Amino acid sequence: MSSQIKHWLILQLLLLTLLNAAYAALKESSEEGEESAGFWRRQAQEQLKERLARTRDYTTDSRRAKNVVILLGDGLSVTTMTAGRILKGQRQGRRGEDSRLAVEQFPFAGLCKTYCVDEQTPDSACTATAYLGGVKTLSGAVGQSASGEPVESLLLWAQKAGKATGVVTTTRVTDASPAGSYAHVPKRVEELEIARQLVEEEPGRNFEVILGGGLGKFRAERRDGKDLLALWREENPDGCFARNMAELRNCSNSAGKVMGIFSDNHMPYHLASHRDQPRLKDMSAAAIKKLAEKAQETGEDHGYVVFIEGGRIDHGHHETRVGYALDEMLEFDAAVETVLKMIDPKETLVVVTADHSHALSMAGYSRRGTSILGMDEQQRDLDGVPYSTLNYAIGKWQSLDKDGKRESPSKTLGPTSYTPSYIRGRKGVHSGEDVAVFAIGPQAHLFGGVMEQNLLPHLMGYAACMGDGLTCCHQDQVPG
Ligand SMILES: [Zn+2]
Structure with a gap:
């Protein structure tokens, strides 16, 4: 064979391999189609x-959920729950490990896979689009698919089904998680636009209850000259606006919608809050009372759907100040407890979950009753230096001496101090393992096992007969 022919054959072979690879890549992307909303809806x-x-x-539960309450702990990893439970007991003067969280009353639990279209470890925007819209998307995107199609949220489905709706959070009401219930933007940082959509567009403008922080996005920080608060008042002449706990209490006697914005930015951590700031459990109680009344007002009482977020667990973790994260976790726990006392599980589905995990670890062999916010006095590393009970994988602070060697953090460790980390980064980071989901009420058994995060609203839609997927009201569609 002449060398010319040999070269030609090698070139042909190379070309064929390249073409095959390109075709395979194309086939994979078009078959997987993760950019499209339809892909995730079909999959769910x-x-x-x-x-x-x-x-x-395993069950004969054919009941339909009249109401749905979604409680979301932002960054509420399983380790956060375990450590929070121990702190709950230790605050009562006990060893702590055997104390109980409100979710322990729930009969069903499962795990959610939280990855997004482009990230193994997700952010709060793409996850909100998954657990509220049923579609996985790109990190940072709110209420739209990876290719930019708008995604309807569970709250819009609820309104179409005649239900009263509301949103409650401890962050700015325009932050990524609550925004997932009403907004459509490619980037979560577009909060001025998110605020506009909340007041002017559906489903936000129909919310009977909006409670949280972030007043700046409605007025002071705006560059378009709009006063969204004045606009909301104009649209809702019988609406009640609250700036603090006393005003929120007064609003419960009003007939109209309620908007309570309690801070210019995120609401302060519970540990740093002023006395007239409502707690998450206060806001949850006010929301459920108002929504139940609003649902009854229509005469037909189609029920309500409310999204309640403990949003600052995540912020405590990002600061790697685990004392704040755990205190916010216990505030969330108190809200779950309050909700359980107010609802009837025969007619209300309550789902508790997290958007993503956080890189908090509870490592070593600490003895029973060891202070969860303090040192593990029993254990030593190879250099004989003790370590704290909780540590972060990545964070902004490491306990090092002037030669860069690890030293005991015991002198600086306190209930709100920085928590040591293994790897030094700018801040604490999310982590990619599954998060827990708990359910009680009609169709709660469907929330067991391991599931994709974007399945959650489809399950809630099924239970409460909302959305355009399968519902328990159309049993004939259920596969035989
Ligand atoms: Zn975060």
Whole structure:
């Protein structure tokens, strides 16, 4: 064979390999189609069918949920729950490990896979689009698919089904998680636009209850000259606006919608709050009372759907100040407890979950009753230096001496101090493992096992007969 032919053959082979690789890549992307909203909706509906078939032998629950309460702990990792539970007990003067969180009353629990279209470890925007819109998307995107199609949220489905709706958070009401219930933007930082959508567009403008922080985005920080607060008042002449706990209490006697914005930015941490700031449990109680009344007002009482977020657990973790994160976790726990006392699980589905995990670790062999915010006095590293009970994988502070060697953090460690980290970064980071989901009420059994995060609103839609997927009101559609 002449060398010319040999070269030609090698070139042909190379070209063929390249073409094959390009075709495979194209096929993969078009078959997977993760950029499109339809891909995730189809995938979730398939999972729902599978789940219905799989659980049929275990339950005969055919009840429809009239109301749905979604409680979301931002950054509420399983380690955060364990450590929070221990802190709860230790604050009562006990060893702590055997104390109980409100979610321990729930009969069903499962795990959610939190990855997004472009990230193994997700942010709060793409996850909100998943657990409120049923579609996974790009990190930072709110209420739209990776290719930019708007995604309807569970709260819009609820309004279409005649239900009263509301949003409660301890962050700015325009932050990524609450925004997932009403906004459509490619980037979560566009909070001025998110605020505009909340007041001017559907479903936000129909919310009967809006409670949280972030007044600046409605007025002072705006560059378009709009006063969104004045606009909301104009649109809702019988609406009640609250700036503090006393005003929120007064609003419960009013007939109209309620908007309570309690700070210019995020609401201060509970540990740093002023006395007239409502706690998450106060806001949750006010929201449920108002929404139940609003639902009854229509005469037909189609119920309500409310999204309640403990949003600052995540912020405590980002600061790597675990004392703040755990205190916010216990504030969230108190809100779950309050909700459970107010609802009837025969007609209300309550789902508690997290958007993503955080890189907090509880490592070593600490003895029973060891202070969860303090030192593990029993254990030593190879250099004989003790360490704290809780540490972060990555964070802004390491306990090092002037030669860069690890030293005991015991002198600086306190209830609100920085918590040591293994790897020095700018701040604490999210982590990618599954998060827990707990459910009680009609169809709660569907929330067991391991599931994609974007399945959650499809399950809630099924239970409460909302949205355009399978619902328990159309049993004939359930696979035989
Ligand atoms: Zn975060």
